[in-house]
Amino acid sequence: MTTFHSLLVTGVYPPRRGAIGSYTACLGRALQAAGLSVDIVTGTGEPGQEMLEARAQPGTSPSDTAGRAHSIVPGWGPSGVAHVVNFARDRSPAVVNLQYVPYLYGARGIAPAVALLPLLLRRAGIASVVTLHGLAAPRSLQPAGLVLAAIHRVQLSLLLAADASIVTTAHRERVVQRWFPWLGARARCIPVGANTPGKAVSRATRVEFRKHMGLDGNLVLACYGTTHPSKHPSWVLDTLIAARQAGIDARLLAIGQEEQLYLEALASVPPDYGLIRHTVHWTGWVPDGKVSLFLKGADLLLQPFVDGVSTLRGSLMAGLQDGIPVVTTAGRETDHRLFQDSIVALAPHNDRAAFIATALKWCREPPEQRRRLGDAGQALFTRLATWERISAKVAEVHRFALARGGRT
Structure with missing residues (x-):
């Protein structure tokens, strides 16, 4: 049986500090522990670290290879996003999962090239999922704030061309459904976990x-x-x-x-x-x-x-x-x-x-x-919110996205 292969994309990854990078590392390890194969693509700010191969949980088997972080993206403009698409073509993952919060990919959260990633992946025949850790800047009475909020919403609408999306709170799930009612079952709420390991302390x-x-x-x-x-x-x-x-x-x-x-x-x-x-x-x-x-x-x-x-x-x-x-x-x-x-x-x-x-x-x-x-x-x-529970739900969304794209 072929191992399900997921490619996670993040603007920051350890050893660079950042909540989204830590989340991605924890998710990658948990997906591997559940038997999936994982690669991670991140920026070239600092070299990525090879992920630690996680022990398999009862009833699962570890992935054949340890997931690895690839620091290949020189920036998140058009050329950087092209690097991601080309890497995905070479690796042929079942799904590419973008970890998104606007300010991670551009000044003031303006990142039009990243917003086009799901459409570019679809053209390449690759299913995509976007995890929305943030949605858009709040509306403001100031003209500059209104423009920024509008840009963020346009970006969000482009990102939601992905085959499936994940939000991290029930409130944001309702917001996405209210703003984009045609999405239906494609938006799913999955909480974040603890980015630090819990340890027994006597x-x-x-x-x-x-x-x-x-x-x-x-x-x-x-x-x-x-x-x-x-x-x-x-x-x-x-x-x-x-x-x-x-x-x-x-x-x-x-x-x-x-x-x-x-x-x-x-x-x-x-x-x-x-x-x-x-x-x-x-x-x-x-x-x-x-x-x-x-x-x-x-x-x-x-x-x-x-x-x-x-x-x-x-x-x-x-x-x-x-x-x-x-x-x-x-x-x-x-x-x-x-x-x-x-x-x-x-x-x-x-x-x-x-x-x-x-x-x-x-x-x-x-x-x-x-x-x-x-x-x-x-x-x-x-x-x-244990990583075992979170990764099981994320893997389910990945498989849904693959099936929805007709690429089962």
Whole structure:
């Protein structure tokens, strides 16, 4: 039986840092573990790394060859996209799966050549899937913003000429269906997973880690991930200040964060930051294999998202994977069938005071109660977002795309 061969295309890939690159690497390994053959095409910014061959899960067999990342795309204009198409012709994959977010492929997210990739692949007789990690810039009252949003939507309409598409939240699935109702069953919602491996950490190791970090005896708040515009980074510092003013001996573990970059992302630095600066531990970049230890060293993970908690947040999934109780926000992206108060602690996405109050409530809860919240979140993750589950759904979409294109 011929091994199903998928070609993943991404604008960034390890060792270059980036959430989409990490997602692609994790997906590639999981697809291989499920018995598919995988190649990855990325840009020439830095050399790609050979993927680690994953162990087969029970009932599957490993791929014949380890998937490999090919850094062959000199840029994402017409010549770069031609490189992708020519590579696909040479390798003859069953499906090419583009990992798309506008700003990954062009300044201000303007990437017309990439938007044409599904049509070019169709001309070459190759099925395509587009995974939409982002859709388009929001509409703006400013003329430049209106033009940019229109360009992004045109690009999106061209990308959706693919044989199938994947979105990462139920809200975005509804948006795509509303904007492009003719797609029908071609758009499917599949959550992202945790881009870091979850690891068991013994109680003794956790105690030793906290002692080593100078956190022994404190209530440890944590934040994790980049200071992206989709987050409220100031709310995290405001929560720490409020906790200490309330008499809670709290400290903040800023995982993956650097102080200068974090403060630059704020509209203004909290006036009382100088008083609590010594209680913040900025870790800088943390290798993927050590993220679990840092997360499990915390008592609460603070994740205030501008558009609400959702299944597109890899940093959230990392916390849920490790059973860390999460305080977060509910907004337009939030699927309330999944994210309930019994699974994550929720506050409105536009209410800073409510977020702080919710966090302080959980700071005061006994450890057993916080542990129950973390266990509930971990159960949701196991049911929804393990890479084994994600890769099975993605492989199903790949096979659907191949059949839809009449290339079975």
